[in-house]
Amino acid sequence: MSRKPDLSLDLRGEHCPYNAVATLEALAGMAPGQILEVITDCAQSVNGIPEDTRAKGYNCLTVEQHGPLFRFVIRVPG
Amino acid sequence: MSFTEFRTQYLVRFWSPIPALLSLGVASSCYFAITGTFWAVTGEFTRWGGHIAAWLGFAPQQWSYFQLIGLKDSPLERIDGVMIIGMFAGALCAALWANNVQLRWPTSRRRLVQGLIGGIIAGFGARLAMGCNLAAFFTGIPMFSLHAWAFMLATVTGAWIGVKLCLLPLLRTPLRLDTVPSTLFADTAALARRARLQNRFGLLIAVLILGFAASRFEVSLVLGLAVLFGVCFGAVIERGQVCFTSAVRDLWTTGRTRIAYGILLGMAVACLGNFGAIALGATPKIFWMGPNAVIGGLLFGIGIVLAGGCETGWMYRAMEGQVHFWVVGIGNVIGGTLVALFWDELGGVLALPYPKINLLEQLGTGAGLLASLIGLALAAGLVYLNARRHNQRHTAAASLQENLAQ
Numbered sequence: 001m002s003r004k005p006d007l008s009l010d011l012r013g014e015h016c017p018y019n020a021v022a023t024l025e026a027l028a029g030m031a032p033g034q035i036l037e038v039i040t041d042c043a044q045s046v047n048g049i050p051e052d053t054r055a056k057g058y059n060c061l062t063v064e065q066h067g068p069l070f071r072f073v074i075r076v077p078g
Numbered sequence: 079m080s081f082t083e084f085r086t087q088y089l090v091r092f093w094s095p096i097p098a099l100l101s102l103g104v105a106s107s108c109y110f111a112i113t114g115t116f117w118a119v120t121g122e123f124t125r126w127g128g129h130i131a132a133w134l135g136f137a138p139q140q141w142s143y144f145q146l147i148g149l150k151d152s153p154l155e156r157i158d159g160v161m162i163i164g165m166f167a168g169a170l171c172a173a174l175w176a177n178n179v180q181l182r183w184p185t186s187r188r189r190l191v192q193g194l195i196g197g198i199i200a201g202f203g204a205r206l207a208m209g210c211n212l213a214a215f216f217t218g219i220p221m222f223s224l225h226a227w228a229f230m231l232a233t234v235t236g237a238w239i240g241v242k243l244c245l246l247p248l249l250r251t252p253l254r255l256d257t258v259p260s261t262l263f264a265d266t267a268a269l270a271r272r273a274r275l276q277n278r279f280g281l282l283i284a285v286l287i288l289g290f291a292a293s294r295f296e297v298s299l300v301l302g303l304a305v306l307f308g309v310c311f312g313a314v315i316e317r318g319q320v321c322f323t324s325a326v327r328d329l330w331t332t333g334r335t336r337i338a339y340g341i342l343l344g345m346a347v348a349c350l351g352n353f354g355a356i357a358l359g360a361t362p363k364i365f366w367m368g369p370n371a372v373i374g375g376l377l378f379g380i381g382i383v384l385a386g387g388c389e390t391g392w393m394y395r396a397m398e399g400q401v402h403f404w405v406v407g408i409g410n411v412i413g414g415t416l417v418a419l420f421w422d423e424l425g426g427v428l429a430l431p432y433p434k435i436n437l438l439e440q441l442g443t444g445a446g447l448l449a450s451l452i453g454l455a456l457a458a459g460l461v462y463l464n465a466r467r468h469n470q471r472h473t474a475a476a477s478l479q480e481n482l483a484q
Contacts, residue, residue, distance in 0.1 A: 004259060005259050006257070007255050007256070007257060008255070008256045008257070008258065008259050008260050009253060009254065009255055009256075010254040010255075010256065010260065011254070012182070012185075013182060013183055013184050013185040013189075014185055014189075014251070015184075015189075015386035015387070015395075015400070015402060015403075016321070016323070016324055016327070016328075016386055016387075017241070017244065017324075017327055017328065017331045017332075017383075017386075018244075018250075018251070020328070020331065020332060021245070021331060021332075022253055024332070025253065026253055026255060037259055037260060039260050039262060041180070041182050042182075042395075042400070043092065043178060043319050043398065044319050044321050044324060044395075046092050046319065047092070047095060047319050047321075047324070047336065047337065048324065048328070048334070051332075051334055051336060052328075052332040052334065055332065055333065055334075055465070055468070055469055056332070056469075064263075065090065065091070065092075065176075066262075066263050066269060067177040067178065067180070067269050067272055067273065068177070068178050068179065068180035068182070068398075068399070069262060069263070071260070071263065
């Protein structure tokens with residue numbers, strides 16, 4: 001899975017619940033099939049973003065940990 | 079398993095919150111059986127506020143709140159005090175070994191003010207109810223004290239108000255969206271260098287805290303063990319990212335369930351453990367079932383959602399270098415100290431005239447335990463129904479969109 005993300009959302013410095021809320025807002029504005037990359041520096045989002053996006057029907061494809069930074073790749077189904 | 083595999087699997091990758099919370103339930107029962115007190119933090123933070131007030135020339139020893147919770151000696155001679163030092167060290171060690179310590183600055187000054195105000199409200203609410211997400215919730219319900227049930231329900235209600243406040247346009251920041259993928263992850267060599275450095279710092283902290291534990295064992299067995307329990311508590315909440323705020327708040331934002339189930343299961347385990355400890359002669363800590371528990375819970379729920387973290391949440395996040403949560407911690411100490419300062423007015427009306435209700439005495443020993451477990455199961459059912467409500471709403475919206483698209 002190496003398709004380039006269509007949009008990248010930088011959430012560094014934000015804490016919960018803004019990470020999950022902003023991710024869902026960004027996804028809501030995207031077209032089916034598009035891919036969103038999310039960057040956070042709040043470790044809690046490792047629990048939150050995958051659970052929330054999956055519950056809302058998006059495909060959370062990867063969760064990566066790069067030291068203090070976290071990267072998520074989420075696909076809008078369709 | 080090689081050491082590298084072990085490190086990736088357990089020291090770097092985060093733990094699943096449900097087993098983490100189960101182990102916290104077991105550990106908190108052992109802690110109660112050994113020390114005779116519960117795993118709690120805000121009372122000690124309020125004592126720190128008392129020490130600061132004393133340096134500023136006040137006489138907090140004479141305040142009735144400190145006569146109630148005690149303000150003898152220094153934090154280094156108190157069970158709660160050394161346990162908290164252990165928690166900070168455990169969380170710091172865990173974060174360092176995951177290469178997860180970095181100064182993280184908030185996105186705006188407005189967030190810092192929000193954190194400070196939220197921290198003050200949460201600290202005030204917690205101390206008014208004689209506990210926080212621990213003593214009036216996670217370790218309060220397993221004490222079979224009715225006030226903890228009132229506090230828990232009020233906290234969930236307060237969190238709803240907190241969510242409404244948090245999502246006001248005033249507190250939102252614009253989305254930073256870009257069409258180009260992030261380039262932040264290009265330098266893997268730098269990341270590996272960072273990891274080596276943080277490993278060494280982690281080792282240093284581990285040696286220091288073990289030395290500190292040894293020095294406390296010289297004073298007494300209980301004090302030494304309290305340090306070690308603190309290290310476990312701190313490490314597990316950081317590794318599992320155990321966020322009580324998320325558990326209550328995200329019932330209202332997205333209908334999350336995992337951490338909430340974990341907390342309820344952890345409390346069920348602790349109920350059994352504490353029941354055993356009490357049967358063997360330990361004295362449960364019971365507090366007044368008065369308006370203080372309800373008002374305190376409401377304020378606590380609002381405060382933790384505004385601040386983004388509760389007492390245990392800010393502790394591990396502060397160790398990860400999240401500057402926002404240093405401010406939340408300061409807010410907590412201020413809020414708790416305000417309760418201490420005005421306790422004669424507050425406690426006299428809202429707490430002291432009301433009875434301390436121990437469910438094991440009120441309902442009978444077996445029935446009290448059973449009622450607590452049934453209550454926890456009911457709460458889990460409500461969490462489940464709430465998640466279904468959220469997802470149904472989503473499914474309904476999605477099918478509407480599909481229909482419109484066709």
